[in-house]
Amino acid sequence: xxxxxxxxxxxxxxxxxxxxxxxxxxxxxxxxxxxxxxxxxxxxxxxxxxxxxxxxxxxxxxxxxxxxxxxxxxxxxxxxxxxxxxxxxxxxxxxxxxxxxxxxxxxxxxxxxxxxxxxxxxxxxxxxxxxxxxxxxxxxxxxxxxxxxxxxxxxxxxxxx
Numbered sequence: 146x147x148x149x150x151x152x153x154x155x156x157x158x159x160x161x162x163x164x165x166x167x168x169x170x171x172x173x174x175x176x177x178x179x180x181x182x183x184x185x186x187x188x189x190x191x192x193x194x195x196x197x198x199x200x201x202x203x204x205x206x207x208x209x210x211x212x213x214x215x216x217x218x219x220x221x222x223x224x225x226x227x228x229x230x231x232x233x234x235x236x237x238x239x240x241x242x243x244x245x246x247x248x249x250x251x252x253x254x255x256x257x258x259x260x261x262x263x264x265x266x267x268x269x270x271x272x273x274x275x276x277x278x279x280x281x282x283x284x285x286x287x288x289x290x291x292x293x294x295x296x297x298x299x300x301x302x303x304x305x306x
Contacts, residue, residue: 149187150265151202152194157215160195160206164219173198173263174223178216178304179205180256184278185266193219198263217305227294229301236302237295242287246277250303255279257300275300 155163167174177194179186186192190207193216197203206212221229230236239247249255260267260274267274269288275296277285287296 148184148266150185150194150196152186152192152205153202155204155206157193157206157208160193160204161215161219163197163204164195164223167197168222175261175264176216176219176223177258177266178212178256183256183258184276184284185258195219196265203265213305220301220305224297224301228297229305230298232302232306236298239296239299240287240293242285243275243293243296243299246275246279246285246287247299247303249277249279249282254281257304259297259300 164174164176174195174197177185179188179192179194181189181191183192185194186205188207190209191212192205192207193212194203194205217229246255246257250257255277258266258276260276262271262273273289273292275287275293279285287293
């Protein structure tokens with residue numbers, strides 16, 4: 146793992162088209178939302194980063210404006226609707242570690258990344274890793290062998306709120 150990821154800068158339309166092509170072909174792919182200064186992008190801009198399994202590097206669309214509204218439909222497409230809850234849905238309790246990280250985010254500190262077992266940014270390949278970048282506390286992690294759906298749903302709600 147080497148951060149930031151090697152990123153090809155593309156337009157949003159190109160990034161979205163590549164995501165749709167990967168989904169239609171049944172190829173594993175995922176997106177990251179990256180705020181300015183994020184470890185994954187290393188950019189002073191916001192970014193939507195697209196990783197497609199089997200491809201070295203990733204592509205990203207960079208913006209000075211908020212990106213969440215454009216990233217959310219890609220997350221639903223690639224991660225599944227069960228991963229990205231609607232605002233009115235009741236959530237199952239997340240793990241204690243992720244709840245602590247979420248409290249920090251609600252307080253205006255840091256941001257999350259959900260790193261699947263094949264994610265190029267994952268420091269624990271083969272396992273699910275949740276990373277919380279916090280300027281005061283550093284990088285916090287929660288690692289599991291099974292897909293932590295309750296944690297993922299809480300994080301996705303916070304990211305896209």
